[in-house]
Amino acid sequence: MDIVNEILEREQKKAEKYKPITVEKHLEVELDIGTLLASDTNDLDLKTLQSDKERDNYLQALSRDNTQLLLNKVWELPTERIDEAIVVKLPAPKTILPRSKPVPKPKPLTKWQEFAKSKGITKKKKDKLQWDEQLQKWVPLFGFKKAAAEKEKNWLIEVPQHVDPMTDMYEKKAGEKSEKVAKNELQRLKNIARARKVNIPRVGLPVTSDKANATQLATAAVVAKASTASLGKFQDKLPKEKEARGKGIHELIPGKERKRKAPIPTPQAEKENNLNLLDKILNKRPKIDIEKAVAKRIHDEQVQRSEEKKTMKPGKGKRKSKGGNTTNFTAKKPKGGKGQRNPNKKTPGRKRR
């Protein structure tokens, strides 16, 4: 027993040499070890906090206690040794802080991507370089050195037989290329508009390179015919002319919305409709448009008054007196020198004589 007591005593002495690491708190301190944050909700000692002398010491003691509590918890975490340094793994932080930017949204699909998705079309990877038989070398698909290769390849372009022999084929090719670029740009803009849900006006006819098919031509003819002030009402019909049909035509021509035919009514409903119509005709009464009536009345009065004025003879001795103004509207007195002066103005105020 002596040995046990001795050891205990020695331990006690050892512990007395150091200050304690435990802290007594009335309410438990909330700790968020992930962010190294401690929030102490215990009441403060307001008296010492208000005195200038003791405030700093009090705050230091308070902070020391809370830091001790936080670090006690940190030292309990599993440690690891990385490059001569002891490292602890922190748990995930509990406090949620606002982000600096909103959560990223998935990019809206383009029309093609949507179509490809619905059809299950996947992108095929093409090689960056392709073997060119004519040039006998590897030519990139696009980008650097592609244009040079193309130039080398097309040092001469044959003019086809059905084309005017004086056409510049290089110019034609460049034109086609720029057309393609423009179309691509238009589609890009359309995709952006679609993603933002902006209504854009319809573009009349589809862009075609040179040849249009029969339906496109028919559409163009119908639209052209309707492009008069009277929407083509008085335009003659050509022999064998057919009305273009299909999607899009009715939107292009104003006043040509298709009306859905009413379904065939039941005999009962038909009878009721007819009787209603008959009633309406038999019980017809003149409609009174109050606005119109009022306007008419006002007009009549005005006409009458003007007639009276014309027939009335002007008074003999009554003339306008010189000074007295019968009307209330008087010309404003010129303000000479009053108010703000404008040096640029040519007439500064009243002329003095």
Added chain:
Amino acid sequence: MAVIQRIKKPTTRRGKKVLLSKEPKPIEGPKQCIFLQGRNPSERTRKLLKDIYDLKKPDAAFLSRKNDFVPFEDSSLIEKLSYKKEAALFGVGSHSKKRPHNIILGRTFNYGILDMIELGADKYKAMSEFHNMKVLAGLKPCLIFNGPAWDLNQDLKRLKSLFTDFFHREKVESIRLQGLEHALSFTATDDGSIYFRSYRILLKKSGQRTPRVELEEIGPSIDFKLRRTKLASDDLYKESCKIPKELKPITKKNISKDAFGTKMGRIHIGKQDINRLQTRKMKGLKKTPEEKKQMLMKKKMARQAAKRTQAMAA
């Protein structure tokens, strides 16, 4: 002021890179901070901002030019600068007769003001006035919030979140024990005074594994007084605190633990096919050789028909 889905395409590769880097990301780095000076900053506010800037240093910029603006009336300058500098936190110092030694701390969300809190620096002792060893720059400090007012007052609650946002530096996985050197203490009372103190942590022997903590004040020491606040609406704040799907922990379904800590799993089995069920074998139910032959023929015919239709389709 969103960057995504702009109509004009960037012309250079570098410009594209810049725009891409400004796009929102699921995991964001540490928030950058800008410090501005208002119309007529006093010496105290300038020094104070400089001290806070020193505490925040690698992720902060101090803009030394004076700006003729009042953040509480027109915040467009801050929004512009936050876009330009990619900074989500800001501090503005100004001085006037009505509001002496005024410090405005705030943060932005999507380049628009989220929170803005005005504090008056009543008493201030700079970092340079404490003649002792300071801590290394860029350390993650321990944040200590004292007083029940931090949880009771709505403004102070947001200020606590703002202070945490300002000084917590970055979310880290692990930390070096010797690197726990810095402690920031914020003490709030009910009457709106906030005592900001900064200490160096000294780890002393305690005879155990956990050391005894002693503190030494290194400054700055500031006594703030809470003034005006402009806090985000609950909707906006909630949106800004949204956690992206990628970062949410994936919960594993059908796994549970009972009281004894045994792991239990629930398994779903599809519908059982009764027709194919192997029942008791009997001689009477066995197929005769003729029946077997017929079945094989049937299968063969079906296969051939399928092949033909495939060929037709192709």
